[in-house]
Amino acid sequence: MKLGRILNKKLNTAISDMGHGDILIICDAGFPIPTDEQRIDLALEKDVPTIERVLELVLSDFCYEKVLVAEELKAFNRPLYDEVERICARCPVSTLPYPEFMASLPRAAKYIVRTGAFNPYGNIALTSAVDAPRWFSKPGLVVPEAYKGRV
Numbered sequence: 015m016k017l018g019r020i021l022n023k024k025l026n027t028a029i030s031d032m033g034h035g036d037i038l039i040i041c042d043a044g045f046p047i048p049t050d051e052q053r054i055d056l057a058l059e060k061d062v063p064t065i066e067r068v069l070e071l072v073l074s075d076f077c078y079e080k081v082l083v084a085e086e087l088k089a090f091n092r093p094l095y096d097e098v099e100r101i102c103a104r105c106p107v108s109t110l111p112y113p114e115f116m117a118s119l120p121r122a123a124k125y126i127v128r129t130g131a132f133n134p135y136g137n138i139a140l141t142s143a144v145d146a147p148r149w150f151s152k153p154g155l156v157v158p159e160a161y162k163g164r165v
Contacts, residue, residue: 020075028125029075031125036124038123038124039139040069040140041128043130057130065094065138072127073101077145080141081105083139084116
């Protein structure tokens, strides 16, 4: 039996399928998901599971290099924004105006994980990274400047 924490088959498959630069969105219950191929629906009822719980679980098995949320999350839902910053300690959380977030990211995402969260502006876009210490561990490799802080 699998040893990792994630038991959901589709979520495990999605994480394994992510390549460098691909986008995974963890969203609230009301997020419009463009296609069924992108959808990983974990929602059971109001606030089950929460965004924070799903984010922590996904990040236990996912290497990311960028976190993007709507500016409105920081302005109108500071408790969730602060939790996203705490959970996503690997890199700074960037913001984008909500209309731009919604215009570009749903279609750009490879997968979208729907939670049961009733949490305003509760949508987090994660950009997949390479695990630099593992990629640049062979003798003789030169670590590019962009990866030096990660090795």
